[in-house]
Amino acid sequence: MSVNLLEVSHVSKSFGEVKALRGVNFYVQQNECVGLLGDNGAGKSTLIKIITGYHRPDPGGRIFFQGQPIEHLTVARARQMGIEAVYQEKALADQQALWRNVFMGREIATRLGVLDIRRMREETRRLMVERMGFTSAITPETMVRTMSGGERQGVAIVRALYFQAELIILDEPTMGLSVSETQKALDFIRGIKTAGKSCIFIDHNVFHVYPVVDRIVILDRGRVAGEFLRDRVTLDGLTQKLRLIAQRGSLNDFPVA
Amino acid sequence: MNRPSSRVDAGEPAAINAPAGAGLARFGRQHALQIGILAVALVIWIVFVIGAPSTFLSYDIYQAFMSTTPFFAVMALPLTLLVIAGEIDLSFPSVMAFGMTAFSFTLVYRGSLLLAFLAAEVAGGLAGLVNGVIVARWGIPSLVATIGTQFFWRGVVLVTTGGNGVSLLPTRETLFYTTMVGRVLGLIPAQMLWTIFMAVFMSLLLNRHRFGAHVYLVGDNIESARLMGVNVPQRKMLLFVIMGLAAAFAGLLVSLEVTYFWPTLGDGYLLTTIASVFLGGTSVFGGTGSTLGTFVACFIIGAINAGIVAIGLTGFWTQLIYGLIIVVSVTLQTVLSKKLT
Ligand SMILES: Nc1ncnc2c1ncn2[C@@H]1O[C@H](COP(=O)(O)OP(=O)(O)O)[C@@H](O)[C@H]1O
Numbered sequence A: 001m002s003v004n005l006l007e008v009s010h011v012s013k014s015f016g017e018v019k020a021l022r023g024v025n026f027y028v029q030q031n032e033c034v035g036l037l038g039d040n041g042a043g044k045s046t047l048i049k050i051i052t053g054y055h056r057p058d059p060g061g062r063i064f065f066q067g068q069p070i071e072h073l074t075v076a077r078a079r080q081m082g083i084e085a086v087y088q089e090k091a092l093a094d095q096q097a098l099w100r101n102v103f104m105g106r107e108i109a110t111r112l113g114v115l116d117i118r119r120m121r122e123e124t125r126r127l128m129v130e131r132m133g134f135t136s137a138i139t140p141e142t143m144v145r146t147m148s149g150g151e152r153q154g155v156a157i158v159r160a161l162y163f164q165a166e167l168i169i170l171d172e173p174t175m176g177l178s179v180s181e182t183q184k185a186l187d188f189i190r191g192i193k194t195a196g197k198s199c200i201f202i203d204h205n206v207f208h209v210y211p212v213v214d215r216i217v218i219l220d221r222g223r224v225a226g227e228f229l230r231d232r233v234t235l236d237g238l239t240q241k242l243r244l245i246a247q248r249g250s251l252n253d254f255p256v257a
Numbered sequence B: 001m002n003r004p005s006s007r008v009d010a011g012e013p014a015a016i017n018a019p020a021g022a023g024l025a026r027f028g029r030q031h032a033l034q035i036g037i038l039a040v041a042l043v044i045w046i047v048f049v050i051g052a053p054s055t056f057l058s059y060d061i062y063q064a065f066m067s068t069t070p071f072f073a074v075m076a077l078p079l080t081l082l083v084i085a086g087e088i089d090l091s092f093p094s095v096m097a098f099g100m101t102a103f104s105f106t107l108v109y110r111g112s113l114l115l116a117f118l119a120a121e122v123a124g125g126l127a128g129l130v131n132g133v134i135v136a137r138w139g140i141p142s143l144v145a146t147i148g149t150q151f152f153w154r155g156v157v158l159v160t161t162g163g164n165g166v167s168l169l170p171t172r173e174t175l176f177y178t179t180m181v182g183r184v185l186g187l188i189p190a191q192m193l194w195t196i197f198m199a200v201f202m203s204l205l206l207n208r209h210r211f212g213a214h215v216y217l218v219g220d221n222i223e224s225a226r227l228m229g230v231n232v233p234q235r236k237m238l239l240f241v242i243m244g245l246a247a248a249f250a251g252l253l254v255s256l257e258v259t260y261f262w263p264t265l266g267d268g269y270l271l272t273t274i275a276s277v278f279l280g281g282t283s284v285f286g287g288t289g290s291t292l293g294t295f296v297a298c299f300i301i302g303a304i305n306a307g308i309v310a311i312g313l314t315g316f317w318t319q320l321i322y323g324l325i326i327v328v329s330v331t332l333q334t335v336l337s338k339k340l341t
């Protein structure tokens, strides 16, 4: 078997008294889409913020990318390695032009840092036409504040895809979207697999996660409480197991394969 | 609100293809703040010309503006970037004096103007770095932190100088003096050229450089800037350092102009400098702002004092009219920017 794209081992994270993660083991294979489920406060966002280098795990935890141990992961480093994230909280800078948002933190610039604004505008326009299916009413200069929720989430997702990420992490990307916008977002996620890339998909709604992922990991109060291959579990079965976990706190007796 | 019509951008050559009206309308929306402040400046200028034609149609008054306005304009410009990033600096008046203290001591003991200049800038940069570390590393709100450092650096100045000033008369005939505050061609105060240089530099830094892109992002949505890998503390520290360098530079300009360093140097610059930034359309909440707006606003503020006296009112009116212009302009800007987006 080839080496995992990403592996997280014995990762814990405390915020003062709150233990958000307790010894989590987690991995993503090449070209695999993993669904991450769990109640509010289970630690899903914390786990992915560790993977993206935003939080540093408590001592003892380790992170491997393509088999290499990564010390002192930062967001910039993670993005360099090909880890991009779409966050649930508002991830765009509202008062800035669309093109500035697409290239946020990764501006096209010369070695001296001089921006290539023309190219960023052109790339944004191309992405809008090819990937987002935006109407012509939106230009690269459009201020993000004036766009709809679906359009904004589209920007956040396309931004992640644009940078040819190996691993794209989506934290509740369907939150606040209409039914048709949600379908579009799910299509984006299917597109990640088709493109040969990997993804981690977090969502409250099992019905969104189930159809698009290969494997499902359930977090509960900072622990991995269950793990299932999608093909080995029905949607009904999964729903039932989620309910059991909510009651009993663990389901480790359920086999993975 | 969605923007109607063409996908072609204003500001690019291709815009020629767009319907002229639509392109103009978009240009108007994107540059509403700058157009607004220019309009305000124009109105005030017309009032002054009508009220005191003999004064405002002669060159002398403009030479006076160009000699005094730069003292705070060179600080208001970098302060604009700091405010766009969502921070504030109230310590710069003391940093002006701190820089000049370093300048004076170096000049007295080493006799080198160049060394003294470097000492002033190092002192200013250091004071800025201290602000930056307190705010960006330790997470203290800049309003509080820089009130504290404002007292601290003033204290350092008073203790080290014993409250005594230093005459800079010996610098008068030097090339250094001419470069800083001389009259270019006998007409244009050198400090005006420094201000233009500062304005161009800050404008390029803000709008054409990665650093400026990050300044906007940090002020607009600091959380998302962090999540997208922007080194927020480093960006903020650099902004405070630039501010400190500029304050030391301003202190030097003021002191050379009067060829004397007073340990109270900087008093009176706090509010005019900050008012220029906000009058220029930079948002108190961060995320948006304009260096051109600040530049024009500085000259509005700088002109009012002289203008009021010239049109026959007493100096007592100055503050009242400052207040009116600032409140009315900033209110208009807020209302307009809500309407236009
Ligand atoms: N920055 C933080 N500071 C303090 N506590 C936090 C922070 N982030 C998350 N937590 C806490 O950690 C726990 C897990 O949160 P989170 O990972 O956001 O859960 P989820 O995304 O699964 O809803 C919660 O109890 C939350 O309150």
Ligand SMILES: [Mg+2]
Binding pocket: A044, A045, A046, A088, A171
């Ligand atoms: Mg979450």
